[in-house]
Amino acid sequence: xxxxxxxxxxxxxxxxxxxxxxxxxxxxxxxxxxxxxxxxxxxxxxxxxxxxxxxxxxxxxxxxxxxxxxxxxxxxxxxxxxxxxxxxxxxxxxxxxxxxxxxxxxxxxxxxxxxxxxxxxxxxxxxxxxxxxxxxxxxxxxxxxxxxxxxxxxxxxxxxxxxxxxxxxxxxxxxxxxxxxxxxxxxxxxxxxxxxxxxxxxxxxxxxxxxxxxxxxxxxxxxxxxxxxxxxxxxxxxxxxxxxxxxxxxxxxxxxxxxxxxxxxxxxxxxxxxxxxxxxxxxxxxxxxxxxxxxxxxxxxxxxxxxxxxxxxxxxxxxxxxxxxxxxxxxxxxxxxxxxxxxxxxxxxxxxxxxxxxxxxxxxxxxxxxxxxxxxxxxxxxx
Amino acid sequence: xxxxxxxxxxxxxxxxxxxxxxxxxxxxxxxxxxxxxxxxxxxxxxxxxxxxxxxxxxxxxxxxxxxxxxxxxxxxxxxxxxxxxxxxxxxxxxxxxxxxxxxxxxxxxxxxxxxxxxxxxxxxxxxxxxxxxxxxxxxxxxxxxxxxxxxxxxxxxxxxxxxxxxxxxxxxxxxxxxxxxxxxxxxxxxxxxxxxxxxxxxxxxxxxxxxxxxxxxxxxxxxxxxxxxxxxxxxxxxxxxxxxxxxxxxxxxxxxxxxxxxxxxxxxxxxxxxxxxxxxxxxxxxxxxxxxxxxxxxxxxxxxxxxxxxxxxxxxxxxxxxxxxxxxxxxxxxxxxxxxxxxxxxxxxxxxxxxxxxxxxxxxxxxxxxxxxxxxxxxxxxxxxxxxxxxxxxxxxxxxxxxxxxxxx
Numbered sequence: 001x002x003x004x005x006x007x008x009x010x011x012x013x014x015x016x017x018x019x020x021x022x023x024x025x026x027x028x029x030x031x032x033x034x035x036x037x038x039x040x041x042x043x044x045x046x047x048x049x050x051x052x053x054x055x056x057x058x059x060x061x062x063x064x065x066x067x068x069x070x071x072x073x074x075x076x077x078x079x080x081x082x083x084x085x086x087x088x089x090x091x092x093x094x095x096x097x098x099x100x101x102x103x104x105x106x107x108x109x110x111x112x113x114x115x116x117x118x119x120x121x122x123x124x125x126x127x128x129x130x131x132x133x134x135x136x137x138x139x140x141x142x143x144x145x146x147x148x149x150x151x152x153x154x155x156x157x158x159x160x161x162x163x164x165x166x167x168x169x170x171x172x173x174x175x176x177x178x179x180x181x182x183x184x185x186x187x188x189x190x191x192x193x194x195x196x197x198x199x200x201x202x203x204x205x206x207x208x209x210x211x212x213x214x215x216x217x218x219x220x221x222x223x224x225x226x227x228x229x230x231x232x233x234x235x236x237x238x239x240x241x242x243x244x245x246x247x248x249x250x251x252x253x254x255x256x257x258x259x260x261x262x263x264x265x266x267x268x269x270x271x272x273x274x275x276x277x278x279x280x281x282x283x284x285x286x287x288x289x290x291x292x293x294x295x296x297x298x299x300x301x302x303x304x305x306x307x308x309x310x311x312x313x314x315x316x317x318x319x320x321x322x323x324x325x326x327x328x329x330x331x332x333x334x335x336x337x338x339x340x341x342x343x344x345x346x347x348x349x350x351x352x353x354x355x356x357x358x359x360x361x362x363x364x365x366x367x368x369x370x371x372x373x374x375x376x377x378x379x380x381x382x383x
Numbered sequence: 384x385x386x387x388x389x390x391x392x393x394x395x396x397x398x399x400x401x402x403x404x405x406x407x408x409x410x411x412x413x414x415x416x417x418x419x420x421x422x423x424x425x426x427x428x429x430x431x432x433x434x435x436x437x438x439x440x441x442x443x444x445x446x447x448x449x450x451x452x453x454x455x456x457x458x459x460x461x462x463x464x465x466x467x468x469x470x471x472x473x474x475x476x477x478x479x480x481x482x483x484x485x486x487x488x489x490x491x492x493x494x495x496x497x498x499x500x501x502x503x504x505x506x507x508x509x510x511x512x513x514x515x516x517x518x519x520x521x522x523x524x525x526x527x528x529x530x531x532x533x534x535x536x537x538x539x540x541x542x543x544x545x546x547x548x549x550x551x552x553x554x555x556x557x558x559x560x561x562x563x564x565x566x567x568x569x570x571x572x573x574x575x576x577x578x579x580x581x582x583x584x585x586x587x588x589x590x591x592x593x594x595x596x597x598x599x600x601x602x603x604x605x606x607x608x609x610x611x612x613x614x615x616x617x618x619x620x621x622x623x624x625x626x627x628x629x630x631x632x633x634x635x636x637x638x639x640x641x642x643x644x645x646x647x648x649x650x651x652x653x654x655x656x657x658x659x660x661x662x663x664x665x666x667x668x669x670x671x672x673x674x675x676x677x678x679x680x681x682x683x684x685x686x687x688x689x690x691x692x693x694x695x696x697x698x699x700x701x702x703x704x705x706x707x708x709x710x711x712x713x714x715x716x717x718x719x720x721x722x723x724x725x726x727x728x729x730x731x732x733x734x735x736x737x738x739x740x741x742x743x744x745x746x747x748x749x750x751x752x753x754x755x756x757x758x759x760x761x762x763x764x765x766x767x768x769x770x771x772x773x774x775x776x777x778x779x780x781x782x783x784x785x786x787x788x789x790x791x792x
Contacts, residue, residue, distance in 0.1 A: 087780065087784075088667060088784075089666065089667045089746075091747065100753075101753065109759070109760070109761065110753070110754060111753070112751035112752075112753055112754045113751050113752040113753040113754075114736065114737055114751045114752065115737055115752075119751055121747075121759055121761075122759045122760070122761030122762070123761040123762065123780075123781045125780030125781065126780065
């Protein structure tokens with residue numbers, strides 16, 4: 001699925017015997033994504049059509065995940081804002097395990113709801129903001145969240161484990177390449193990543209046989225996490241870090257104290273940055289190569305796996321789909337321990353103008369219900 | 384192509400569900416009731432009924448509608464609500480006794496009839512009245528509408544007029560239609576009070592509104608937005624123009640009612656410049672689908688003649704806008720019957736939330752679980768009269784993209 005050889009630019013017949021065959025191989029990115037989801041898909045939704053080319057849409061999402069005392073998601077909601085550019089009639093459908101949708105703040109229009117679909121329809125005079133607060137069925141949506149939380153009571157406090165849940169295996173190619181070209185491609189990829197842009201298609205030239213590595217690459221969307229953990233009224237512990245991009249894929253945080261744990265975490269998919277940093281403090285990979293030789297297989301592996309990570313990170317930028325497949329999408333995932341169910345307030349002393357809430361009224365109601373049931377029983381017995 | 388997302392699926396669904404059955408004798412019958420003010424507002428009643436009948440006769444000619452294993456013929460049964468809620472309640476009860484699967488109405492009495500119909504799970508579709516409280520997907524799950532909403536019209540007017548920096552007098556008559564519209568105008572202009580010169584309720588049914596219009600003129604108003612029945616709009620125009628006041632006059636869909644032009648036929652120049660808001664009749668695909676519908680409608684029932692002529696002496700005809708809404712509902716209903724694979728009204732009501740079909744204007748029509756409105760607010764456009772016919776205004780982004788519908792012949 002990763003790489004597809006699209007052209008076999010063989011040399012001229014005369015030189016074929018002398019030089020190994022050359023192939024331009026497509027590098028990962030911008031698509032396809034390594035797994036079908038995200039973006040989420042609905043089970044019963046009618047498959048969507050295409051968005052007319054006249055529209056350019058930027059999608060910004062804030063995914064709000066309520067977690068229970070063990071860190072498991074108990075609710076998943078998304079506030080999605082679509083900035084629609086372009087003039088004309090539109091109808092967009094965004095599918096997923098959708099339970100409900102409401103108009104979000106600043107929206108110029110109301111969203112519609114069909115089975116597993118949010119619908120937008122109307123006319124855009126040139127620019128339009130469409131914002132929806134979407135409630136998802138947590139059982140189906142949670143499996144595609146990028147971060148897994150584990151909350152555990154340990155000794156003197158509570159321990160939180162954050163795990164990057166975006167790891168997937170991908171096929172990886174190997175073969176003979178020219179280091180200069182690969183270094184140049186690394187530089188180009190790095191520039192794109194640092195600019196926060198989406199990858200554009202690129203090719204690498206392989207000489208001779210192109211083979212697949214036996215071991216698949218373990219690829220993740222690097223996640224920038226920030227948050228706070230507190231145990232009851234204990235002192236909160238702040239934390240931040242990157243999970244992936246050459247850093248560990250998990251982070252463990254401990255907060256001392258008794259009482260109910262409370263955690264807030266935001267996770268943002270970020271481009272691979274560390275893995276694209278040239279070695280030895282060189283400004284570019286090309287410059288690093290000039291300073292000292294770098295093994296071609298190392299460069300190729302770094303290029304392929306960095307690009308795979310960029311693609312994976314791009315995939316998690318759209319938890320709900322952007323109707324414009326080429327549009328810019330950004331998602332932030334915000335986790336927070338769900339509030340405890342509200343406890344009933346202690347009843348206030350009954351007052352004379354209390355409307356039906358006094359113990360006397362309650363007793364009368366119970367007595368009435370008992371009498372009613374008895375009367376019903378008698379009527380039934382005589383029917 | 385406008386809103387093409389679900390069209391293929393919807394058309395496939397219809398194609399699978401509509402077709403010749405083995406024989407007409409195998410056909411079952413389902414009844415659709417149309418409850419309209421035949422003796423209160425005959426033009427509206429006639430155009431709604433004819434739109435519905437045109438659609439059902441087309442569908443029947445194609446073999447009816449298939450629900451599961453059986454095909455059904457759609458029969459239309461007409462009831463006259465006399466513009467009376469009490470009569471609408473009686474009609475609804477009779478329609479339910481006749482096992483109707485859906486009720487199409489102008490909107491009269493829906494506040495009273497929806498609960499009666501809901502007990503049987505029967506959907507009601509409003510194809511004229513845009514009143515804000517009539518449709519609520521949550522509290523009135525069986526009520527749908529294909530017609531521009533008052534809310535949408537009021538907000539589109541605010542969006543259209545406020546940037547022009549006029550001093551608008553918001554006038555409404557004392558009919559239910561007028562007071563509902565006034566409430567929506569209040570909400571729409573609430574954020575721009577500086578744009579409002581005054582608000583005034585006009586007595587309905589009076590042909591002379593000269594004193595009221597004079598009062599409005601003295602308020603410094605530079606534009607009139609009149610939300611009322613056609614006679615009220617005609618009376619305001621008459622009062623303003625006869626006094627030499629060439630103030631721009633804006634109106635809801637009733638501004639396009641033939642009655643106004645008939646009333647002012649002796650002074651066609653008084654109608655010039657009257658602007659009304661309504662639902663667009665054409666989609667981005669162009670005029671062809673609507674013209675095809677109009678042609679079919681007119682060849683079946685004859686053109687809806689307004690009863691006035693242009694300065695060239697050509698008779699003016701009214702495009703079948705509200706007939707289109709009833710026509711479209713029949714198709715959405717058919718899609719729902721096919722999807723439900725049943726003629727059980729409750730199942731049909733549920734399926735109405737999930738289907739989209741192609742409307743007479745080439746646009747898609749459908750409802751959804753949160754919104755039972757078949758005309759979105761964005762589809763409200765503005766048109767201005769000149770020489771007894773109207774054309775979309777050029778100074779509104781949507782309207783400026785719309786073609787002129789032929790209105791003579």
